[in-house]
Amino acid sequence: MDKVAIAGYGITKFTKDDSKIESVLLNSSRNLFRNSPNLTQKDIDAVLVSSNNNSKYLSAILSEISGIQPKIAHTVESLCNSGTNSIVAGYSYIASGLADCVLVSGAERYDSPGQILEWDKFRGEFKHPIFWASIFSKAYKQKYSIKDEDLALVSVKNHKQSINNPNALSQKEYSISDVLNSKKLTDDLRLLDCSRPCTGGASILLTSEEVCKNFTDSPVWITGIGQKTTSASFTKNLTFDNMESTKNAAIRALQMSKHSVADVDVMELHDAFSVCEPMALDSLGMTQEGKGMDMVKEVYETENTKINPRGGIIGSGHPLGATGIAQTIEITQQLQSVAGKRQVDNAKIGLVHNMSAASTSSTVLVLEN
Amino acid sequence: MNFESELKKGNLVISECIDCKKITWPPSEFCNQCLKETSWRKCSDLGKIIEFSKQNDIYFGIIQFENSIRIMGKIISGNPEVGKTVQVVECGVSDSEYVLKMKVVEE
Incomplete structure (x- = not known):
């Protein structure tokens, strides 16, 4: 099986702009071409688009407006982990020998239809994601004796870290009391505990080992992949204080990379809501069950930015189809030591955790330089 | 008869496999274990x-x-x-x- 490299990337600023989805896709792809001077349209074998937008055949449209005539072109849609799932699809084309060079582009608008799940009717009138997040928060707090002010630290940390991310939606710091005093959505969730939908795009160039040297001197390798889908309905989660699909995906991604969780130097976690960060740390095996919040406190107090250095989803914003790709770009930049003010010292092994539909599906990637 | 038409009448029903008797949820015409047909019955309140x-x-x-x-x-x-x-x-x-x-x- 061929090795697969990340050989280039491009991203847009995440905003509340009312841009056309096609423009958002093209903008991050143009940035990718600008960052990869040796890359031409003819080099690209496959164009994969990650989006929950209702527009059809966006990969053909992106190919047309960017002057590419790919062998393979299609959309990948799986709600909030569409981004990493499209990277896995691109990886598979290269590893199988069907393609050498794949453009993966994710984009979403602030009003994405991916935020409400029509299938999951058994949430009744409680379909909005804030309700599953409230149930997760309540269950996690209860089980591990964690308080609202503890969870608020996730939001404080990630908003603070997003200040150094010029593409982030949020450029403002908040205190614990700001989070606790922000609008109360339910008894277990405040407005500042939530990531926000936004408009944004992120593109990545995947290549075979042989081709990557044409485009970059510092490739980053995808060495571990784990995916798991347990169901399509929130209430089918067996428990509400951990992420079963994440546990499963993490074990397999780490096994494939031949690393242990302790080897990971830097990670982007799917903090759609504050509670998701400590839960993800538990479920990935970074900490013992219920100790995720201790790890968040420790990194915050020691000014260690290895968890969500770009500000995570809470700080950066959540353009669903672009999120997993933006997370992967961040880890790529960290492993190339080009993350500027966000740089984590001596990062060699990185991890991406991207999930969807109230953690009923998770994707975990391990990256190495 | 289906789940939604019954719910509209105020009845909560569930789909139970006619063969293996497992309950499929979300409700479905077919069992998600053995893929045989299901029948509808009233759910406990x-x-x-x-x-x-x-x-x-x-x-x-x-x-x-x-x-x-x-x-x-x-x-x-x-x-x-x-x-x-x-x-x-x-x-x-x-x-x-x-x-x-x-x-x-x-x-």
């Missing part, structure tokens, strides 16, 4: 609170029925606690959304 929270003055929670299926709905009276029994007081379809209202059964 007593459920157990798995988890709950509160928005404004209204409690909402995940309720498990027949040790198997789980639905989110409103708990409109009583003091909810995880593990307590609730009874369905109203179910139906409103603006194409499923509505489930329950009360806590104090023991």
Whole structure:
């Protein structure tokens, strides 16, 4: 099986702009071409688009407006982990020998239809994601004796870290009391505990080992992949204080990379809501069950930015189809030591955790330089 | 007959396999274990609170029925606690959304 490299990337600023989805896709792809001077349209074998937008055949449209005539072109849609799932699809084309060079582009608008799940009717009138997040928060707090002010630290940390991310939606710091005093959505969730939908795009160039040297001197390798889908309905989660699909995906991604969780130097976690960060740390095996919040406190107090250095989803914003790709770009930049003010010292092994539909599906990637 | 048409009449029904007797949830014409046909039957109106929270003055929670299926709905009276029994007081379809209202059964 061929090795697969990340050989280039491009991203847009995440905003509340009312841009056309096609423009958002093209903008991050143009940035990718600008960052990869040796890359031409003819080099690209496959164009994969990650989006929950209702527009059809966006990969053909992106190919047309960017002057590419790919062998393979299609959309990948799986709600909030569409981004990493499209990277896995691109990886598979290269590893199988069907393609050498794949453009993966994710984009979403602030009003994405991916935020409400029509299938999951058994949430009744409680379909909005804030309700599953409230149930997760309540269950996690209860089980591990964690308080609202503890969870608020996730939001404080990630908003603070997003200040150094010029593409982030949020450029403002908040205190614990700001989070606790922000609008109360339910008894277990405040407005500042939530990531926000936004408009944004992120593109990545995947290549075979042989081709990557044409485009970059510092490739980053995808060495571990784990995916798991347990169901399509929130209430089918067996428990509400951990992420079963994440546990499963993490074990397999780490096994494939031949690393242990302790080897990971830097990670982007799917903090759609504050509670998701400590839960993800538990479920990935970074900490013992219920100790995720201790790890968040420790990194915050020691000014260690290895968890969500770009500000995570809470700080950066959540353009669903672009999120997993933006997370992967961040880890790529960290492993190339080009993350500027966000740089984590001596990062060699990185991890991406991207999930969807109230953690009923998770994707975990391990990256190495 | 199907789940939604029955719910519109105020009946909570579940799909049970005619062959292996397993309950498929979300409700379906076919069993998700053996893929044979299912039949509809009335669901118990007593459920157990798995988890709950509160928005404004209204409690909402995940309720498990027949040790198997789980639905989110409103708990409109009583003091909810995880593990307590609730009874369905109203179910139906409103603006194409499923509505489930329950009360806590104090023991």
